[in-house]
Amino acid sequence: MPELPEVEVIRRELLAQLPGRTIEHIACSRHRLRTAIPRQPLQEHILGRSIRTIDRRAKYLLIRLSDGASLVIHLGMSGKLTLVDRRTPRHKHDHLVLSLDDARDLRLNDSRRFGSVVVWPAAHAETAERVFSAGEGVEPFGAEFNEDYLLRIASNRKIPVKALLMHAKLIAGIGNIYANEILFATRIHPLTPACQLKRRDWQKIVTEARRILQQAIDTGGSTIADFLGTSGHPGYFQLQFKVYGRKDAPCTHCRQPIMRTTLAGRATYFCPLCQSTDNCHH
Numbered sequence: 001m002p003e004l005p006e007v008e009v010i011r012r013e014l015l016a017q018l019p020g021r022t023i024e025h026i027a028c029s030r031h032r033l034r035t036a037i038p039r040q041p042l043q044e045h046i047l048g049r050s051i052r053t054i055d056r057r058a059k060y061l062l063i064r065l066s067d068g069a070s071l072v073i074h075l076g077m078s079g080k081l082t083l084v085d086r087r088t089p090r091h092k093h094d095h096l097v098l099s100l101d102d103a104r105d106l107r108l109n110d111s112r113r114f115g116s117v118v119v120w121p122a123a124h125a126e127t128a129e130r131v132f133s134a135g136e137g138v139e140p141f142g143a144e145f146n147e148d149y150l151l152r153i154a155s156n157r158k159i160p161v162k163a164l165l166m167h168a169k170l171i172a173g174i175g176n177i178y179a180n181e182i183l184f185a186t187r188i189h190p191l192t193p194a195c196q197l198k199r200r201d202w203q204k205i206v207t208e209a210r211r212i213l214q215q216a217i218d219t220g221g222s223t224i225a226d227f228l229g230t231s232g233h234p235g236y237f238q239l240q241f242k243v244y245g246r247k248d249a250p251c252t253h254c255r256q257p258i259m260r261t262t263l264a265g266r267a268t269y270f271c272p273l274c275q276s277t278d279n280c281h282h
């Protein structure tokens, strides 16, 4: 499942390609994604417009059009966007095809159909965006993501710190892989109740979250599961994970074998020595 860095990498690729292009034709499959594809609004509010810019909020791509409307895409579990020559044969799971004025298609392929496509018509785009944005957690690179905020949201929550980091309504874009890596970098055990962490721990989490996410963006996202870039090539540089997927491999810091457990159904990796539960009580 793409996390913040993967979506950000896709945004940057699209930003280098799409602005100025006009959408000349739109085709949708018969299937519904996580929600139904808004066929009629696509034809009414997106068709014929030119693309102004591409932004990201949480794990959503906001394709902003010249007249103020936006097309909002979430890649779900398996969604990928490809930008291909219009003559390229379509695939079975291409659920949305935007044909551009340069003879290329922007295609949304989603085999598991957990993705979503939403249209914000120009007349309601600002309101729609405000409501949408209020429902998403703070951006890890935004000023609101700081130790005061984290202390506050953790104060009445006994959930493990890893679950808090992955709580999309509180913090945007941190999924399972990066939650594991951030906690290893801060030497905090993933099962530590969030309310037990001190200001100093949250400061470290803020610093390490930004460092790790930035590193992942810089290296072009990580190659995981079905994730492909907009070019359709799975050729991204693989980020060197320190704990994720490394059960029984030696810890890069102390050589102790990395352990794996399951938390809320998600694989959770940690070093039993570096992330001892004693480490968080200073």
Ligand SMILES: [Zn+2]
Pocket: 251, 252, 253, 254, 255, 256, 271, 272, 273, 274, 275
């Ligand atoms: Zn270790």
